[in-house]
Amino acid sequence: MALPQNGPTAAILVIGDEILSGRTADTNGNTIARFLTPLGIDLKEIRVVGDVEEAIVSALNVLRRTHELVFTTGGIGPTHDDITADAVAKAFDVGIGYHPQAYALLEARYPPGQFNEMRKRMARVPFGASLVANPVSVAPGFHIGNVYVLAGVPMVMQAMLEAIAAELPRGQKVLSLTLEANVAEGTIAAGLQQLQKAYPDIAIGSYPFYREALPQPFGAQLVLRSSDAKALECAAEALERMLQELGAAPQRMI
Amino acid sequence: MALPQNGPTAAILVIGDEILSGRTADTNGNTIARFLTPLGIDLKEIRVVGDVEEAIVSALNVLRRTHELVFTTGGIGPTHDDITADAVAKAFDVGIGYHPQAYALLEARYPPGQFNEMRKRMARVPFGASLVANPVSVAPGFHIGNVYVLAGVPMVMQAMLEAIAAELPRGQKVLSLTLEANVAEGTIAAGLQQLQKAYPDIAIGSYPFYREALPQPFGAQLVLRSSDAKALECAAEALERMLQELGAAPQRMI
Numbered sequence: 125m126a127l128p129q130n131g132p133t134a135a136i137l138v139i140g141d142e143i144l145s146g147r148t149a150d151t152n153g154n155t156i157a158r159f160l161t162p163l164g165i166d167l168k169e170i171r172v173v174g175d176v177e178e179a180i181v182s183a184l185n186v187l188r189r190t191h192e193l194v195f196t197t198g199g200i201g202p203t204h205d206d207i208t209a210d211a212v213a214k215a216f217d218v219g220i221g222y223h224p225q226a227y228a229l230l231e232a233r234y235p236p237g238q239f240n241e242m243r244k245r246m247a248r249v250p251f252g253a254s255l256v257a258n259p260v261s262v263a264p265g266f267h268i269g270n271v272y273v274l275a276g277v278p279m280v281m282q283a284m285l286e287a288i289a290a291e292l293p294r295g296q297k298v299l300s301l302t303l304e305a306n307v308a309e310g311t312i313a314a315g316l317q318q319l320q321k322a323y324p325d326i327a328i329g330s331y332p333f334y335r336e337a338l339p340q341p342f343g344a345q346l347v348l349r350s351s352d353a354k355a356l357e358c359a360a361e362a363l364e365r366m367l368q369e370l371g372a373a374p375q376r377m378i
Numbered sequence: 379m380a381l382p383q384n385g386p387t388a389a390i391l392v393i394g395d396e397i398l399s400g401r402t403a404d405t406n407g408n409t410i411a412r413f414l415t416p417l418g419i420d421l422k423e424i425r426v427v428g429d430v431e432e433a434i435v436s437a438l439n440v441l442r443r444t445h446e447l448v449f450t451t452g453g454i455g456p457t458h459d460d461i462t463a464d465a466v467a468k469a470f471d472v473g474i475g476y477h478p479q480a481y482a483l484l485e486a487r488y489p490p491g492q493f494n495e496m497r498k499r500m501a502r503v504p505f506g507a508s509l510v511a512n513p514v515s516v517a518p519g520f521h522i523g524n525v526y527v528l529a530g531v532p533m534v535m536q537a538m539l540e541a542i543a544a545e546l547p548r549g550q551k552v553l554s555l556t557l558e559a560n561v562a563e564g565t566i567a568a569g570l571q572q573l574q575k576a577y578p579d580i581a582i583g584s585y586p587f588y589r590e591a592l593p594q595p596f597g598a599q600l601v602l603r604s605s606d607a608k609a610l611e612c613a614a615e616a617l618e619r620m621l622q623e624l625g626a627a628p629q630r631m632i
Contacts, residue, residue, distance in 0.1 A: 145415050167399070168398065314495065
């Protein structure tokens with residue numbers, strides 16, 4: 125369920141055929157999600173599209189108009205299938221060309237004669253964009269309007285996130301408290317529903333698990349989220365009482 | 379890039395606050411992607427939204443109108459945060475109620491007195507939907523129009539996919555051939571671009587990697603995809619020659 129809106133909203137656009145074919149399991153979405161949560165930025169949606177200009181432009185134009193921040197990953201390398209910069213320029217209806225600073229950084233990176241036409245593609249950014257530093261492999265990302273365009277290689281993407289952290293708007297940090305209990309979801313469900321009604325501003329989620337370990341191979345993790353620490357603690361204590369009455373031995377997870 | 383359309387198109391809608399908060403890394407998107415590719419079903423988009431009815435309804439109504447198949451995962455359990463069935467009914471503008479067969483299956487699963495109101499929620503499906511078998515934990519998914527509504531628990535989701543495999547429309551299988559080479563992307567990029575122009579119906583992707591192992595810590599995996607085995611082999615041989623000329627020792631990956 126939706127928490128009361130306290131911070132900026134965000135969306136992630138993951139770009140790459142390799143995700144849709146199943147060849148690569150995306151990890152960037154989760155990395156960005158875990159990065160945004162402590163900043164109080166409210167991630168509302170993740171989309172994955174292929175290396176297809178029309179799909180990127182259309183997704184980006186929806187997401188940048190419906191969320192305060194958009195993060196894209198993938199498609200900013202030197203090869204023909206790296207079309208993100210052009211697609212972003214098209215979405216914003218601006219031109220694109222070599223960014224002098226990006227060009228200089230990349231030119232300095234390669235031995236003489238090796239800064240070829242394809243590598244120069246990595247210096248192309250939409251007009252009006254500012255650069256996002258790449259402390260790992262030099263080729264920068266960029267920032268235009270409310271959109272941050274980041275690399276697809278996870279190590280590089282992560283370094284870029286760190287590079288932009290200080291400039292992002294923030295909300296109140298959403299706190300999270302997890303109780304694990306040896307209880308079937310269906311046994312605690314009515315109690316959880318009551319608790320949710322009593323605490324409408326706390327997001328309560330229930331996640332069943334199955335494990336091989338006996339004697340109790342199943343249970344549920346019950347997650348409470350709110351930016352109000354006091355309300356969170358009250359709700360957690362109420363839930364603990366409820367679970368104890370069911371003999372479910374709740375444990376707070378760290 | 380987009381391959382020539384040969385089979386049905388598909389989209390995945392992953393539903394769950396826990397993915398957007400970063401608490402859980404989604405694996406269902408990748409599992410479904412790897413399931414669809416050999417069937418020749420062309421996955422065009424993955425979206426992740428939270429446990430918010432409006433977000434689910436709106437995403438589902440876009441996806442089901444723009445793709446031949448839609449697969450949702452998550453939100454069909456017994457707890458208050460499981461709202462997928464209601465959201466799907468709303469998206470299709472149909473009523474929702476207990477499905478007699480689902481109700482009977484679930485009633486038989488629980489000891490007397492334990493099939494409570496919340497567990498009965500798992501028997502609610504939109505009017506007109508047919509059931510998707512759940513060989514793991516009984517509670518079924520369902521199928522309405524072009525939308526398959528599957529569980530969020532990966533083990534259950536996977537079993538449901540197997541259960542529906544035989545009834546899905548298929549396209550020609552897309553074959554994939556990967557060459558790994560000790561070459562910087564920027565060195566091969568111009569050649570790749572030429573190859574792409576020569577083989578416009580083959581999707582050519584380039585994925586750089588960085589590894590700790592010396593003497594060559596970086597390289598690229600070059601992926602060729604097509605449903606035309608002969609064209610794929612021709613393109614692969616051309617690419618191998620190109621890489622050998624660069625001294626890059628290409629290896630076919632299995």
